[in-house]
Amino acid sequence: MDFDSVAMILALPVVGQAALVNLWIAVVATAIALVIATAITILRALRVAPLTAAIDIVVSAVRGTPILIQIFLFYYGLPSLGLDISPLVAGFCAVAFNSSMFVSELMRGGITGMDRGPVEAAVALALPRRIIWLKVILPQLYLRILPALIGEVTMVVKATVLLSSITVVEALRTAQQIASSNFRFLEMMLAAGIALAAINLAIAATGTLIERRIAAMRG
Amino acid sequence: MTDPVISARSLGKRFGAFMALDAIDLDVASGEIVALIGPSGCGKSTLLRCLAQLEVPDLGIVLLEGKPFGTTADGTRRQSPRTIDAIRPRIGFVFQSLNLWPHMSALDNVAKALISVRRMPAAAALQRAQSLVEQFGMAQKASRRPADLSGGERQRIAICRALAMEPAALLFDEPTSALDPELVLGVRDVLRQLAGTGIGMVIATHDLGFAKAASDRLIFLEKGRVVETGATQTTLAAPNTERLQSFIQSVTHI
Amino acid sequence: MGFDVSIITDNWPLFVQGVVTTLLITAIALPLGFLIAIPVAFMKLSRFAILRAVAAFYIELFRNAPFLIVLYVIFYALPTLQVRLPPLVVGTGVLCLYATSYLAEIIRGAYLAVPRGQLEAARAVGMSHFQGIREIVAPQMVGFLIPPSTNMGIILIKETSVLALISVGELTYQGMVVQAATFAPFEVFVAVGGLYWLVCSVLSFAAATAERRSAHAIDGPRRQSVADSFLSLDARWRK
Numbered sequence: 275m276d277f278d279s280v281a282m283i284l285a286l287p288v289v290g291q292a293a294l295v296n297l298w299i300a301v302v303a304t305a306i307a308l309v310i311a312t313a314i315t316i317l318r319a320l321r322v323a324p325l326t327a328a329i330d331i332v333v334s335a336v337r338g339t340p341i342l343i344q345i346f347l348f349y350y351g352l353p354s355l356g357l358d359i360s361p362l363v364a365g366f367c368a369v370a371f372n373s374s375m376f377v378s379e380l381m382r383g384g385i386t387g388m389d390r391g392p393v394e395a396a397v398a399l400a401l402p403r404r405i406i407w408l409k410v411i412l413p414q415l416y417l418r419i420l421p422a423l424i425g426e427v428t429m430v431v432k433a434t435v436l437l438s439s440i441t442v443v444e445a446l447r448t449a450q451q452i453a454s455s456n457f458r459f460l461e462m463m464l465a466a467g468i469a470l471a472a473i474n475l476a477i478a479a480t481g482t483l484i485e486r487r488i489a490a491m492r493g
Numbered sequence: 494m495t496d497p498v499i500s501a502r503s504l505g506k507r508f509g510a511f512m513a514l515d516a517i518d519l520d521v522a523s524g525e526i527v528a529l530i531g532p533s534g535c536g537k538s539t540l541l542r543c544l545a546q547l548e549v550p551d552l553g554i555v556l557l558e559g560k561p562f563g564t565t566a567d568g569t570r571r572q573s574p575r576t577i578d579a580i581r582p583r584i585g586f587v588f589q590s591l592n593l594w595p596h597m598s599a600l601d602n603v604a605k606a607l608i609s610v611r612r613m614p615a616a617a618a619l620q621r622a623q624s625l626v627e628q629f630g631m632a633q634k635a636s637r638r639p640a641d642l643s644g645g646e647r648q649r650i651a652i653c654r655a656l657a658m659e660p661a662a663l664l665f666d667e668p669t670s671a672l673d674p675e676l677v678l679g680v681r682d683v684l685r686q687l688a689g690t691g692i693g694m695v696i697a698t699h700d701l702g703f704a705k706a707a708s709d710r711l712i713f714l715e716k717g718r719v720v721e722t723g724a725t726q727t728t729l730a731a732p733n734t735e736r737l738q739s740f741i742q743s744v745t746h747i
Numbered sequence: 748m749g750f751d752v753s754i755i756t757d758n759w760p761l762f763v764q765g766v767v768t769t770l771l772i773t774a775i776a777l778p779l780g781f782l783i784a785i786p787v788a789f790m791k792l793s794r795f796a797i798l799r800a801v802a803a804f805y806i807e808l809f810r811n812a813p814f815l816i817v818l819y820v821i822f823y824a825l826p827t828l829q830v831r832l833p834p835l836v837v838g839t840g841v842l843c844l845y846a847t848s849y850l851a852e853i854i855r856g857a858y859l860a861v862p863r864g865q866l867e868a869a870r871a872v873g874m875s876h877f878q879g880i881r882e883i884v885a886p887q888m889v890g891f892l893i894p895p896s897t898n899m900g901i902i903l904i905k906e907t908s909v910l911a912l913i914s915v916g917e918l919t920y921q922g923m924v925v926q927a928a929t930f931a932p933f934e935v936f937v938a939v940g941g942l943y944w945l946v947c948s949v950l951s952f953a954a955a956t957a958e959r960r961s962a963h964a965i966d967g968p969r970r971q972s973v974a975d976s977f978l979s980l981d982a983r984w985r986k
Contacts, residue, residue: 340909428811435813446813460823463816474811547867590862654872
């Protein structure tokens with residue numbers, strides 16, 4: 275078997291640079307997802323039955339279809355609605371939309387198992403609903419879902435390589451482009467794998483660090 | 494006198510730097526009930542677990558009916574897992590949390606080892622289990638799952654499960670800790686009845702009243718060492734060591 | 748913008764074929780992955796650091812590297828090792844390995860969820876370690892295994908879509924074929940997405956029903972406090 279480890283190592287800086295695109299998309303998409311998911315959570319809390327039902331259907335559809343299909347739908351669908359957007363934007367929207375639904379489910383799960391004590395105290399003080407949500411429930415909820423949220427960022431990083439199939443130039447696409455000129459497909463794929471795995475390990479390590487900080491802060 | 498049913502010779506166990514058991518000697522005669530007392534963390538549970546080889550002692554030997562259990566006779570080499578597993582059911586163990594198997598009926602809990610370990614036909618095993626639970630007044634509830642039994646009933650099933658393998662010795666870890674106070678004397682009666690059949694028993698307990706009511710002999714442990722031992726009634730009435738005296742005071746002086 | 752339904756109705760045999768292939772791949776990868784996951788889980792639980800490290804590496808690989816990249820690496824590595832297999836086999840195999848890494852953690856979690864004393868009680872009546880695990884611990888693990896495993900099945904169904912990129916003829920690939928012939932990507936992928944959604948919904952509904960049936964311990968109604976009304980997000984359809 276011939277394996278050109280030099281070609282792989284030489285490709286690493288280029289592919290690694292491109293992997294920052296994956297990281298960037300993942301971080302921004304998850305941040306936007308957190309905002310949208312918060313909005314969804316508050317809409318759910320209004321307990322308007324038809325609204326909740328509509329949210330449930332969208333969440334179920336997103337969780338019940340592959341993200342690759344969602345990417346295709348955004349890529350082919352948005353332009354046919356008359357929106358002139360680049361593959362990068364379409365792909366980014368798909369990933370952020372997908373992540374929003376998963377984060378909203380994280381928040382839903384997080385809220386069910388939350389400590390009732392502080393909320394009961396706030397209710398006893400007759401604080402307005404809005405204040406209870408903003409000052410009591412949401413801050414606790416964000417802390418609770420933080421580990422899962424960091425896990426979600428790594429999930430999104432993994433999903434971003436699928437954007438290569440709609441011509442977004444990220445780590446995998448870059449590796450494929452190099453491979454199509456030097457025919458070192460295996461080596462280039464390994465380079466992309468190493469770069470992306472390194473990014474995800476770094477995210478996980480950062481997450482552990484943040485969690486420890488928070489744990490230390492709370493004493 | 495016949496061989497003791499279970500003995501320990503300079504048994505030692507260490508957890509890191511912590512000396513859990515330090516040179517323990519112990520002999521339990523047939524039909525004798527020995528209570529292990531002492532403050533929590535004194536090594537009571539560890540001693541029971543080492544006797545049953547559920548914890549591997551670092552030093553010393555355990556003798557079961559005069560034969561080495563866990564190590565070779567000189568204490569230098571460990572017996573094979575197979576040998577240990579074959580001997581172990583001669584010691585019945587009643588855990589503090591009982592550890593009944595929640596996915597089986599009470600009767601199946603009792604019969605399981607007969608079927609899986611003794612390779613007894615299921616019908617015969619269930620019959621034997623049935624007669625055991627009947628002796629303990631549990632015939633009506635044998636088909637229930639442990640979750641549907643009361644604490645006292647569960648304990649009786651745990652005892653039956655240990656007795657099914659016809660042990661020479663029974664070890665109890667805190668048998669009264671999970672029981673309502675009015676059931677404690679009932680446990681004593683059960684133990685007395687079992688002693689009558691020749692089973693030697695060791696009971697780890699922090700309940701001095703129970704130890705006094707149920708045991709023939711007392712061993713007071715502190716920091717993994719035997720501080721004092723003697724016949725229960727006389728020892729409790731007139732302890733020889735200051736340590737035991739202050740322990741008795743600390744637990745009775747409420 | 749018009750939505751041309753005829754694109755879906757004219758090509759339904761291809762879509763059906765795609766669904767069947769997707770289900771077939773999952774039906775092989777999930778149970779096979781489960782079988783392989785058992786030793787991996789027990790390696791991760793082992794006393795021996797080397798076994799733990801090997802299992803951890805395997806699990807972390809799939810946790811951190813994108814599935815598509817692992818798929819490509821194996822897809823390109825096999826020919827250099829003089830192994831020539833059809834994409835369907837390679838794809839199913841890699842999906843199975845992917846499932847293994849997650850199922851190993853599920854099995855490990857289920858093992859740890861059974862209290863330690865259960866195995867000890869088995870040892871105390873004379874069972875060997877292995878016998879105790881098989882006869883006492885394993886039956887109690889089932890309840891902890893079923894919900895996450897069915898969930899894994901749904902994840903796998905969705906993940907099969909990635910196999911389209913090495914031209915395995917599952918549902919997404921069939922969609923790509925129809926799209927290439929009709930140039931109607933939106934209709935095609937709405938149909939494909941709808942089929943995935945249908946399959947996943949049917950499966951999760953079946954799993955939920957089975958779970959409810961098998962739950963013998965039915966908890967009583969929970970007390971509702973005022974705080975609960977804040978902390979519950981499910982709308983009441985009828986008040």
